[in-house]
Amino acid sequence: MRTVSLACFLFAFWLALSGHYTPMLITIGAVCAILCALVAARVGVTETEGHPVHLLRGAITYWPWLACEIAKSGWAVTKIILHPRLPISPTMTVVTASPRTAPGIVTYANSITLTPGTITVGVNGNQLTVHALVREGADDIEAGGMDARVTRFEDA
Template identity: 60%
Template sequence: MRQISLFIALFLFWLALSGYYKAFLLAAGVGSAIFAVYFAHRMTADDEEGHPTQLFLGTLTYYPWLVWEIVKSCWAVTKLIVDPRLPISPTLTRVTATQKTTVGLATYANSITLTPGTITAAVDGNVLTVHALVRDGAIDLEGGGMDQRVTQFEEVR
């Protein structure tokens, strides 16, 4: 099941990159995709961590929310940069992640880093060390809104 989904994804990738739809090139694409899936299976890179198909439904609601968060915090950081007084207050903090799977934890840590203004600097078990550009950003993260959001995303089936 997971292998079939990986095969389809890889073959679509091939089609988009090549742009030629002749019989030989299509056959070569199918062959390459099959080999790539076989190698991924040998490397056990096609498990629920390497190709998380179970998260597909969750991404439909989570990604738009994440993009909106990125836009908001990007605007805030840009305002700080162009402010002549440069009113930054860098803060280092530690937050607990409540995700149960490694994929969920990685999603949370990467979401923190992807949002400008906060960076995951270290991961230890389920405690993340976060560097925030302003104090309010650190306090927001400690409140755990994003954490709950990612935990929800991880549990959607």
């Protein structure tokens, strides 16, 4: 089932990138997509971790929320950079991630890194080491709003 969906995605990707729609090129694209999907199935990367298509439903609401967070904290970091005295207070902290699956933890760690002002420095099981530019950033991460959001995204 996942192999079929992977083949469909690959074929759509081919159509999007090629831009030429002659019968021969479309046939070549279909053959390539099916071959790649079969190879991926044989190598064993089509399970939930390699092709997480089931997360797509949660992503529809999660990505706009993440974009909003990025805009907010990006503006905060911009104010700090342009401030003449550079008021930074770098903080390192360890937080526990509550998502259970590997894609969930990766999404959480990447969301933390993507938000300006906080980066994930290390992942150890579900313990994430986070470096924050200001103390308030570390407080926000520890408060766990994003954590709850990612867990909901994973369960959707």
